[in-house]
Amino acid sequence: KMxxxxxxxxxxxxxxxxxxxxxxxxxxAEAYDVEPDARRYECEECGKEKVYGAQEILLMTIGx
Numbered sequence: 001k002m003x004x005x006x007x008x009x010x011x012x013x014x015x016x017x018x019x020x021x022x023x024x025x026x027x028x029a030e031a032y033d034v035e036p037d038a039r040r041y042e043c044e045e046c047g048k049e050k051v052y053g054a055q056e057i058l059l060m061t062i063g064x
Contacts, residue, residue, distance in 0.1 A: 003028035005057070013054035023057060026050040 005023055013021035022034030022041065029045035034053050041051035
C-alpha cells in the first residue's frame with residue numbers, strides 16, 4: 001500500500017535545486033540528501049526500503 005503523498009510537496013521538492021528531497025512511499029515521511037533519481041532507499045522513519053527521489057516519484061506518476 002502506498003502512502004498518500006501531497007503532490008504539491010513532491011513538485012516543490014523536485015524543483016528545489018538546493019536540497020535533494022525524497023519521500024517514503026510506505027509512510028509518507030520526507031527524506032533528505034536523497035538523489036533525484038533515488039529508488040528503494042531505506043526510510044529513517046519506518047525502516048522500509050521505499051524512499052524515492054522527488055523527480056523519480058513524478059516520473060512514476062506520469063507513467064501511471
